[in-house]
Amino acid sequence: MSEADCPECGAGVDLHDDLEVGEILDCGTCGAELEVLAADPPELDTAPELEEDWGE
Amino acid sequence: MSEADCPECGAGVDLHDDLEVGEILDCGTCGAELEVLAADPPELDTAPELEEDWGE
Amino acid sequence: MTEHDSQTRARRRQHRTADRTAPPNPQRRLRADGGQPPVVVKIGGANAVDPEGAVDDIASLVDGDREVVVVHGGSTAVDDTLERMDIEPTYVETPGGVTGRFTDAETMEVFAMVMAGKLNTELTTLFRNAGVDAVGLSGVDGGLLTGPRKSAVRVLEDGKKKIKRGDHSGKITDVNSDLLTTLLNDGYTPVVSVPMLGEDDDEVLPVNADADRSAAAVAGALGAELVVLTDVAGIYADPDDPETLIDSAATPAELESVKAAAEGFMTKKVMAATEALEGGATAVHVGDANRDAPVSSALDGAGTKIE
Amino acid sequence: MTEHDSQTRARRRQHRTADRTAPPNPQRRLRADGGQPPVVVKIGGANAVDPEGAVDDIASLVDGDREVVVVHGGSTAVDDTLERMDIEPTYVETPGGVTGRFTDAETMEVFAMVMAGKLNTELTTLFRNAGVDAVGLSGVDGGLLTGPRKSAVRVLEDGKKKIKRGDHSGKITDVNSDLLTTLLNDGYTPVVSVPMLGEDDDEVLPVNADADRSAAAVAGALGAELVVLTDVAGIYADPDDPETLIDSAATPAELESVKAAAEGFMTKKVMAATEALEGGATAVHVGDANRDAPVSSALDGAGTKIE
Ligand SMILES: [Zn+2]
Ligand SMILES: [Zn+2]
Numbered sequence: 001m002s003e004a005d006c007p008e009c010g011a012g013v014d015l016h017d018d019l020e021v022g023e024i025l026d027c028g029t030c031g032a033e034l035e036v037l038a039a040d041p042p043e044l045d046t047a048p049e050l051e052e053d054w055g056e
Numbered sequence: 057m058s059e060a061d062c063p064e065c066g067a068g069v070d071l072h073d074d075l076e077v078g079e080i081l082d083c084g085t086c087g088a089e090l091e092v093l094a095a096d097p098p099e100l101d102t103a104p105e106l107e108e109d110w111g112e
Numbered sequence: 113m114t115e116h117d118s119q120t121r122a123r124r125r126q127h128r129t130a131d132r133t134a135p136p137n138p139q140r141r142l143r144a145d146g147g148q149p150p151v152v153v154k155i156g157g158a159n160a161v162d163p164e165g166a167v168d169d170i171a172s173l174v175d176g177d178r179e180v181v182v183v184h185g186g187s188t189a190v191d192d193t194l195e196r197m198d199i200e201p202t203y204v205e206t207p208g209g210v211t212g213r214f215t216d217a218e219t220m221e222v223f224a225m226v227m228a229g230k231l232n233t234e235l236t237t238l239f240r241n242a243g244v245d246a247v248g249l250s251g252v253d254g255g256l257l258t259g260p261r262k263s264a265v266r267v268l269e270d271g272k273k274k275i276k277r278g279d280h281s282g283k284i285t286d287v288n289s290d291l292l293t294t295l296l297n298d299g300y301t302p303v304v305s306v307p308m309l310g311e312d313d314d315e316v317l318p319v320n321a322d323a324d325r326s327a328a329a330v331a332g333a334l335g336a337e338l339v340v341l342t343d344v345a346g347i348y349a350d351p352d353d354p355e356t357l358i359d360s361a362a363t364p365a366e367l368e369s370v371k372a373a374a375e376g377f378m379t380k381k382v383m384a385a386t387e388a389l390e391g392g393a394t395a396v397h398v399g400d401a402n403r404d405a406p407v408s409s410a411l412d413g414a415g416t417k418i419e
Numbered sequence: 420m421t422e423h424d425s426q427t428r429a430r431r432r433q434h435r436t437a438d439r440t441a442p443p444n445p446q447r448r449l450r451a452d453g454g455q456p457p458v459v460v461k462i463g464g465a466n467a468v469d470p471e472g473a474v475d476d477i478a479s480l481v482d483g484d485r486e487v488v489v490v491h492g493g494s495t496a497v498d499d500t501l502e503r504m505d506i507e508p509t510y511v512e513t514p515g516g517v518t519g520r521f522t523d524a525e526t527m528e529v530f531a532m533v534m535a536g537k538l539n540t541e542l543t544t545l546f547r548n549a550g551v552d553a554v555g556l557s558g559v560d561g562g563l564l565t566g567p568r569k570s571a572v573r574v575l576e577d578g579k580k581k582i583k584r585g586d587h588s589g590k591i592t593d594v595n596s597d598l599l600t601t602l603l604n605d606g607y608t609p610v611v612s613v614p615m616l617g618e619d620d621d622e623v624l625p626v627n628a629d630a631d632r633s634a635a636a637v638a639g640a641l642g643a644e645l646v647v648l649t650d651v652a653g654i655y656a657d658p659d660d661p662e663t664l665i666d667s668a669a670t671p672a673e674l675e676s677v678k679a680a681a682e683g684f685m686t687k688k689v690m691a692a693t694e695a696l697e698g699g700a701t702a703v704h705v706g707d708a709n710r711d712a713p714v715s716s717a718l719d720g721a722g723t724k725i726e
Pocket of ligand 1: 006008011027029030031
């Protein structure tokens with residue numbers, strides 16, 4: 001299991017092995033939702049807030 | 057070979073055996089173009105004049 | 113909902129001020145006959161909903177000089193054509209548990225074809241056969257329904273929360289009510305269809321939007337009464353008990369109880385109704401598409417009235 | 420080409436005379452600036468024709484306050500979608516030896532989808548991205564392109580002359596120029612697509628019509644200049660010799676020699692040009708879609724001018 005830094009609080013975030021691009025992780029320290037931008041090497045960014053609205 | 061009357065001039069029009077609905081025949085007497093409306097029993101009417109124009 | 117005012121039109125207007133014939137503020141304008149606000153009718157796309165009754169009823173309204181704008185849906189027809197073209201739609205589940213179709217580029221193309229080409233043309237033709245001078249428009253035309261494109265959606269995939277990008281959907285923030293007003297003034301009945309026009313970083317493009325909310329946006333922009341036709345008689349306090357049809361909700365508290373009562377697809381109708389009222393609509397009616405004279409009876413109080 | 424005046428509109432007009440804002444006779448009307456007639460541009464549907472150059476050029480014209488109406492074709496895209504949907508088109512040969520696609524009911528549905536839904540939406544979006552306030556319309560909308568439906572066609576089948584019924588095509592006899600004029604007055608650029616509205620015994624329905632002739636009908640009704648863009652530089656006296664490009668035909672005799680020179684698909688362009696001039700167009704230009712500024716250079720005399 002690897003680790004990356006939380007872009008919000010700087011704490012380490014544990015990453016599981018089958019990490020997928022687009023996956024949303026929760027920072028165990030600050031609780032921020034983090035989007036996996038790249039899996040290898042791992043790159044995290046704050047996940048965008050998105051309204052849950054759908055088309056036709 | 058059967059026969060039907062020309063709706064234009066009344067003369068007999070010779071009909072071949074494999075007559076098809078929609079087929080256009082020429083009256084041998086008056087020269088009118090005749091549309092086969094029904095094949096069996098045969099029914100003829102004057103074929104409509106149609107412009108040769110096409111869509112897209 | 114603000115008045116449509118793209119750079120293009122603004123530029124054009126400088127040249128043509130003398131030519132312009134639309135009233136300066138079409139919102140909530142009064143008719144020359146001092147009469148009623150326009151009616152926006154949302155006709156469903158669900159297979160259960162037959163538009164014929166609504167078409168004839170709307171023809172009578174228009175004949176009686178009521179201004180009507182029709183907005184239609186039709187997602188099942190999109191599904192049918194996708195299948196016919198051997199395109200496997202991607203269904204995604206939202207974190208809230210709602211299942212929806214992901215609109216990738218190929219699906220978007222089919223969506224525009226079916227909505228703006230097939231269904232809109234069919235419906236416009238139905239209206240014309242009923243004596244209504246209908247003009248079909250998509251949300252792209254004249255920037256009729258415009259707003260930011262949304263590419264990213266949150267989904268649940270194999271139990272994992274994910275951000276999925278490449279969606280072609282959007283949120284309507286601007287309605288070109290001038291275009292509708294001009295057509296209504298000339299005696300036309302606009303028949304409006306999604307897609308909407310999505311604004312991306314440096315371009316605009318056709319994107320998907322919910323037809324109920326599109327109708328709500330139009331009703332808000334025109335200060336109209338909105339009639340949402342569906343395949344049930346209205347909103348029920350208990351969907352399993354036909355005796356519990358909610359007649360009306362006229363206070364915020366009553367609206368809250370309607371929101372609480374609405375389940376499933378009806379949630380979206382209530383959400384759309386709320387948006388319409390917040391946007392400037394005078395009232396919203398949710399009524400049964402399959403009864404006689406579905407639009408005028410909804411206007412007369414059948415179904416559920418929210419104001 | 421007479422002014423559009425269906426029963427519906429006539430009825431509506433009685434109620435709304437005071438409301439109407441369109442000039443009483445939009446045909447050959449003079450612009451407020453005393454300027455030039457509108458330009459109707461036919462953009463091809465052939466794969467060889469890239470619309471981008473034309474779109475930017477038209478954007479410049481509109482920016483310079485010239486009124487433009489765009490009419491587009493696109494039969495190859497219809498073929499592509501038919502194939503994608505596993506629908507085998509029926510090709511028929513006319514007694515004159517021309518091969519054409521027979522438009523049965525199913526083909527008509529796909530035709531409307533692709534033309535009015537896919538291509539019209541795409542082109543309207545291209546124009547909006549170029550800063551043009553484009554409004555897409557099909558010939559069904561507002562009865563824009565109306566005329567008798569033709570169900571029967573004469574064909575050659577296995578060497579036999581036959582009448583084949585069930586075709587969905589028509590001949591445009593009425594253009595709703597009021598609708599176009601209203602939109603032009605408000606600064607919009609109409610982007611017009613077939614199908615047209617076919618009048619059958621007791622109903623109207625969308626039917627196929629040739630896009631060149633549609634553009635000709637629109638140009639005639641508006642008293643406009645017509646620019647027909649194609650994939651060659653103009654009409655040649657000898658199609659195999661690029662030196663024989665015909666610059667202009669301004670007399671009946673010169674037009675006759677152009678007709679005689681035109682071969683293949685160019686015959687249809689010349690036929691459309693003739694119809695446009697007979698209908699009231701001020702001039703017709705046939706020019707190359709793939710050169711720089713294809714519309715304005717055609718207006719400036721590149722290509723073949725017929726008047
Ligand atoms: Zn953190
Ligand atoms: Zn005879």
